[in-house]
Amino acid sequence: MAQKWWKEAVVYQIYPRSFKDSNGDGIGDIQGIIQKLDYLEDLGIDVIWICPVYQSPMDDNGYDISDYKSILAEFGTMADLDDLIDQVHQRGMKLLMDIVMNHTSDEHPWFIESRSSKDNPYRDYYIWRPASEDGGRPNNWESIFSGPAWEWDDQSQEYYLHVFSKKQPDLNWENPKVRRDLQEMTNWWLDKGIDGFRVDAISHIKKAPGLPDMPNPDNKEVVPSFAGHMNQPGINDFLTEFRQATFDHYDIMTVGEANGVAVEDAAEWVGEDHGHFDMIFQFEALDLWGSQGGDFDLRDYKRVMTKWQKGLEGMGWNALYIENHDLVRATSAMGDEGDLREKSAKALATMYFFMQGTPYIYQGQEIGMTNAHFDRLEDYDDIQSVNRAKYMMDHEGASLEEAMAYMWQNSRDNVRTPMQWDQTMHAGFTSGQPWLKVNENYPSINVSRSLSDPDSIYHYYKKMIQIRRESQTLIYGSYELILPDHPEVYAYLRQGDGETYLVVVNMFDNPSQVDLSDYQVDFTVLANYPIEEGKQIKQLRPYEARLVRLQNENAN
Numbered sequence: 001m002a003q004k005w006w007k008e009a010v011v012y013q014i015y016p017r018s019f020k021d022s023n024g025d026g027i028g029d030i031q032g033i034i035q036k037l038d039y040l041e042d043l044g045i046d047v048i049w050i051c052p053v054y055q056s057p058m059d060d061n062g063y064d065i066s067d068y069k070s071i072l073a074e075f076g077t078m079a080d081l082d083d084l085i086d087q088v089h090q091r092g093m094k095l096l097m098d099i100v101m102n103h104t105s106d107e108h109p110w111f112i113e114s115r116s117s118k119d120n121p122y123r124d125y126y127i128w129r130p131a132s133e134d135g136g137r138p139n140n141w142e143s144i145f146s147g148p149a150w151e152w153d154d155q156s157q158e159y160y161l162h163v164f165s166k167k168q169p170d171l172n173w174e175n176p177k178v179r180r181d182l183q184e185m186t187n188w189w190l191d192k193g194i195d196g197f198r199v200d201a202i203s204h205i206k207k208a209p210g211l212p213d214m215p216n217p218d219n220k221e222v223v224p225s226f227a228g229h230m231n232q233p234g235i236n237d238f239l240t241e242f243r244q245a246t247f248d249h250y251d252i253m254t255v256g257e258a259n260g261v262a263v264e265d266a267a268e269w270v271g272e273d274h275g276h277f278d279m280i281f282q283f284e285a286l287d288l289w290g291s292q293g294g295d296f297d298l299r300d301y302k303r304v305m306t307k308w309q310k311g312l313e314g315m316g317w318n319a320l321y322i323e324n325h326d327l328v329r330a331t332s333a334m335g336d337e338g339d340l341r342e343k344s345a346k347a348l349a350t351m352y353f354f355m356q357g358t359p360y361i362y363q364g365q366e367i368g369m370t371n372a373h374f375d376r377l378e379d380y381d382d383i384q385s386v387n388r389a390k391y392m393m394d395h396e397g398a399s400l401e402e403a404m405a406y407m408w409q410n411s412r413d414n415v416r417t418p419m420q421w422d423q424t425m426h427a428g429f430t431s432g433q434p435w436l437k438v439n440e441n442y443p444s445i446n447v448s449r450s451l452s453d454p455d456s457i458y459h460y461y462k463k464m465i466q467i468r469r470e471s472q473t474l475i476y477g478s479y480e481l482i483l484p485d486h487p488e489v490y491a492y493l494r495q496g497d498g499e500t501y502l503v504v505v506n507m508f509d510n511p512s513q514v515d516l517s518d519y520q521v522d523f524t525v526l527a528n529y530p531i532e533e534g535k536q537i538k539q540l541r542p543y544e545a546r547l548v549r550l551q552n553e554n555a556n
């Protein structure tokens with residue numbers, strides 16, 4: 001398999017608003033990131049991905065861009081960003097920007113022009129439709145952020161499409177001028193010297209021809225519209241053209257957010273010779289992950305992960321992640337927030353980190369931060385979950401209690417609370433009032449404590465990063481699932497030049513039996529419990545995780 005720097009890298013994702021505030025206004029900023037670069041370097045991070053810091057009215061915290069080529073004042077200035085690029089490079093790391101091209105803000109000059117009249121030259125930059133014959137919306141699509149995906153514009157007397165919030169009108173990729181302008185903007189950033197992109201919501205750019213109604217058996221006002229705008233036929237042409245005009249000319253790393261893309265589409269999306277991206281975030285495993293509450297079945301999860309591991313082997317590359325700014329905390333969802341918090345955080349880490357692919361760590365994951373649990377709906381900011389909670393109460397008869405239960409389980413603010421640096425006020429995130437409440441558990445869960453405890457989750461991550469860096473097998477080796485039907489244990493092999501590693505993780509809070517008699521352990525590389533060497537692994541303690549080197553007769 002071709003060697004590439006980005007295959008060997010470990011990526012750290014920063015949500016700038018919540019990472020570190022340098023000037024006391026309560027909002028994390030670029031200078032704050034710069035202050036923490038030594039921390040990231042020390043952890044062993046190679047690549048930093050920062051969520052959007054462009055000019056934006058912040059309807060969706062920066063995923064609504066109103067100027068692609070300037071920085072929002074609360075994050076800093078373009079000079080700060082240049083400084084960041086420089087400082088990252090000085091430390092031998094790389095920087096990815098997060099680029100949003102499915103939509104812009106409704107305050108982007110293109111949209112302001114577009115809505116000004118039906119014959120404005122920018123009209124076709126967005127997706128406009130007249131009212132239907134009975135005066136209603138053009139179709140029954142629901143927005144991903146709840147409510148109809150169409151907004152009426154009084155000024156020009158038509159509806160525009162917004163797959164996300166109404167302040168995020170969808171760009172019309174059918175218009176070659178839109179594609180050309182986005183390419184120009186992308187190259188502008190690459191020429192500045194950034195090292196690549198995380199590409200937002202990119203599987204939504206192509207809409208089904210004719211924008212057909214979705215099936216609506218229950219006769220609802222609006223219905224989920226994914227089948228109208230997710231990974232639609234024809235999208236490959238847009239993305240091939242895009243890559244050829246941009247990414248192909250640079251030694252960069254790209255990762256696409258690709259909801260709805262299946263492993264069968266892998267050649268087009270991540271194929272090594274002509275894929276749209278170097279890797280993608282697939283959603284298939286994630287969809288199972290979310291359902292942990294009641295009916296999470298580890299066997300399904302293993303099957304899906306393995307399908308992607310084997311499906312891409314030798315032809316593409318996986319992006320490995322268990323948290324990001326759109327999810328909830330893995331430790332809360334899949335692990336334990338109580339006594340077994342550290343054990344479970346390490347177990348989840350071990351499970352995903354040594355698969356074939358580039359591992360991503362979301363800020364705070366490395367210290368085992370947990371979900372927020374705010375008492376009041378007003379304490380939440382996340383447009384997606386707040387809209388949903390309100391919609392549940394206004395249209396579906398939900399009580400406030402039910403809406404709050406929904407928020408506790410699902411709000412993206414669960415992962416967006418300020419980074420917990422130390423035990424001082426507001427967790428050392430800001431000297432002012434934080435824009436979003438700090439999780440109350442910061443006195444016990446914070447970076448400063450983790451740094452001083454050699455047995456902490458932080459130090460475990462640091463070790464994992466070192467171990468992976470030093471092993472070609474753990475990076476490029478093959479992956480093989482073992483014990484596929486075990487309901488509690490995730491176990492797999494990584495095999496390379498005459499050596500084999502075994503990863504074995506009990507994903508649950510009870511002891512679990514395993515039959516690993518076929519595998520002779522040589523030595524333990526990493527474990528989250530004290531280990532007696534030289535013994536067969538027969539029983540795993542709650543959330544026990546091990547990475548072991550097997551004796552050579554196991555290698556092929």
Ligand code: GLC
Binds near residue numbers: 201326
């Ligand atoms: C992606 C982003 C998410 C954002 C959405 C709309 O899913 O990760 O945060 O809300 O796109 O841009």
Ligand code: CA
Binds near residue numbers: 021022024027028
């Ligand atoms: Ca600030």
